[in-house]
Amino acid sequence: MKGDQRAQSALTEGVRWASDLTRARQAGPSLSHKDWSQAGFSTAAVHAGTMDDEATGAVGTPIYQTSTFLLGDEQYRSVEEGYARDRFIYTRYGNPNQWALQTKLAALEGAESALVFSSGMAAITATVMALLDKGAHIVASNELYGGTYNLFNQEMPTMGISVSYVDPRDYEAIEAAIRPETQMMYFEALTNPLLKLVDVRRLADIAERKQVRLVIDGTFLPPVCCRMIEQGADIVIHSASKYLNGHSDLIAGAIMGSRKLVDMVWPRLLAFGGSLDPHACFMFERGLKTLAIRMAAHERSALSLASYLEKHPLVKRVYYPLLSTHPDHDLAQRVLRNGGGMIAFEISGGDTAALELLKHLKIPKQATSLGGVESLVSLPYNTSHAGYTSKQRLDMGINPGCVRLSVGIEDPEDLIADFDQALKAL
Numbered sequence: 001m002k003g004d005q006r007a008q009s010a011l012t013e014g015v016r017w018a019s020d021l022t023r024a025r026q027a028g029p030s031l032s033h034k035d036w037s038q039a040g041f042s043t044a045a046v047h048a049g050t051m052d053d054e055a056t057g058a059v060g061t062p063i064y065q066t067s068t069f070l071l072g073d074e075q076y077r078s079v080e081e082g083y084a085r086d087r088f089i090y091t092r093y094g095n096p097n098q099w100a101l102q103t104k105l106a107a108l109e110g111a112e113s114a115l116v117f118s119s120g121m122a123a124i125t126a127t128v129m130a131l132l133d134k135g136a137h138i139v140a141s142n143e144l145y146g147g148t149y150n151l152f153n154q155e156m157p158t159m160g161i162s163v164s165y166v167d168p169r170d171y172e173a174i175e176a177a178i179r180p181e182t183q184m185m186y187f188e189a190l191t192n193p194l195l196k197l198v199d200v201r202r203l204a205d206i207a208e209r210k211q212v213r214l215v216i217d218g219t220f221l222p223p224v225c226c227r228m229i230e231q232g233a234d235i236v237i238h239s240a241s242k243y244l245n246g247h248s249d250l251i252a253g254a255i256m257g258s259r260k261l262v263d264m265v266w267p268r269l270l271a272f273g274g275s276l277d278p279h280a281c282f283m284f285e286r287g288l289k290t291l292a293i294r295m296a297a298h299e300r301s302a303l304s305l306a307s308y309l310e311k312h313p314l315v316k317r318v319y320y321p322l323l324s325t326h327p328d329h330d331l332a333q334r335v336l337r338n339g340g341g342m343i344a345f346e347i348s349g350g351d352t353a354a355l356e357l358l359k360h361l362k363i364p365k366q367a368t369s370l371g372g373v374e375s376l377v378s379l380p381y382n383t384s385h386a387g388y389t390s391k392q393r394l395d396m397g398i399n400p401g402c403v404r405l406s407v408g409i410e411d412p413e414d415l416i417a418d419f420d421q422a423l424k425a426l
Helices: 003-012 041-047 073-081 096-109 120-131 146-159 171-176 200-210 259-272 278-288 291-310 329-335 350-360 390-396 412-425
Strands: 113-117 137-141 162-166 182-188 213-217 235-239 253-257 315-319 342-347 376-378 402-406
Touching: 041 096, 041 291, 096 113, 096 253, 096 278, 113 120, 113 259, 120 146, 120 182, 120 213, 120 235, 120 253, 120 259, 137 146, 146 162, 171 200, 182 200, 200 213, 235 259, 253 259, 291 315, 291 342, 291 412, 342 350, 350 402, 350 412
Parallel strands: 137 162, 137 182, 182 213, 213 235
Antiparallel strands: 113 253, 235 253, 315 342, 342 402, 376 402
């Protein structure tokens, strides 16, 4: 086909040739382009992306448990002309269950596009590697999740990529850390475990002025709490095993952002092999449908329990963003629609007393992770931040006796009674 004919054919069929400067990407890819942006959050959580199966009349997205799809002229053309992400070819490339889930995630975040991964670390690794060149520099929070810190501290130097770690609340220091070779700012919206709330708008202003990309890990604050894209983030990353899925029964990751940037990450997903299985996508999509009502229950119980703990004589301090005593309370009042379910507190007697407390609790389970319907309790020094030295933890403000609690959706009265008896046992 001649060039002019090929370009005209592509325009007619809705696909623009790569050399055409007017070429545009549709948001997606998606099984349906119905716009849920004006709907309420719970409505979008239930309906956005979910496929009504015409063959059977099923009102939920069926599980497409297949590794491959039939090929034809359109699929071959999509590979040749650079839009293979918009066609079904092979499940590592894309699958109807992935598309339905990604459409829902994008709608909830207010983003153009989304990708799902086999884990949160797969999402982080693919995104970072897609957006950085050899010799690049990252400015990152000095209070990162341990897995992210290990990636940055151990793997990035082998690729010629350097990282500077900065207090996530010190915006002057963050800007001063940016170098000519800096290509990314990487921060967590709510830090782990001390729940420092980051001002994403201020970070976005710095990123825009310095012409670097802003990547935000929003795991502790799913979009019902705060939409990071609206705050100015370029890419939002989630360990979807946590609040987004919400039932402690799968490992998954997700990113949301502009179609252009998400398309840049997609080839890394293919290269690193971190695709999410169709059945896991089905479970993830099902979990997302109740996100809004789950988060309301998390917040209600967390705020009640945090208020109780703050008054207990054995508790030195409590960290929860909706408490008036939290250092970022004013910012939380401005930007959060929901405070989430994470609490950290420091108990008298150090780590020994904290370990003893965990033994007496009956409702919260001693386990890593967070964001499930059941309450989970852990100590950062021997779980999430075990990879840091004692000095590094102290520099972050993680003192002996620090307890991290993911408050589930149990009745707050039951949680308070359980903590009351456990603290009395000390």
